[in-house]
């Protein structure tokens with residue numbers, strides 16, 4: 743009889759030990775997931791920068807860096823001066 747109780751105790755210890763470990767692992771996974779979500783939220787949102795084509799040489803430049811002349815964009819002052827190249 744005492745052997746049965748002994749085995750039950752062993753099983754209980756193993757079971758609770760396993761469960762505790764499992765709970766810790768789940769908590770850790772949740773923490774990692776939370777951290778990942780926070781990281782993604784904190785990441786600066788890179789908005790799709792509007793790229794425009796230089797009317798002279800065809801180089802794509804960010805709109806904020808481009809030089810505008812009416813409807814045309816240019817990559818540099820020189821190309822702006824030279825004007826659009828006929829296609």
Ligand SMILES: [Zn+2]
Nearest residue numbers: 796799817821
């Ligand atoms: Zn250009």
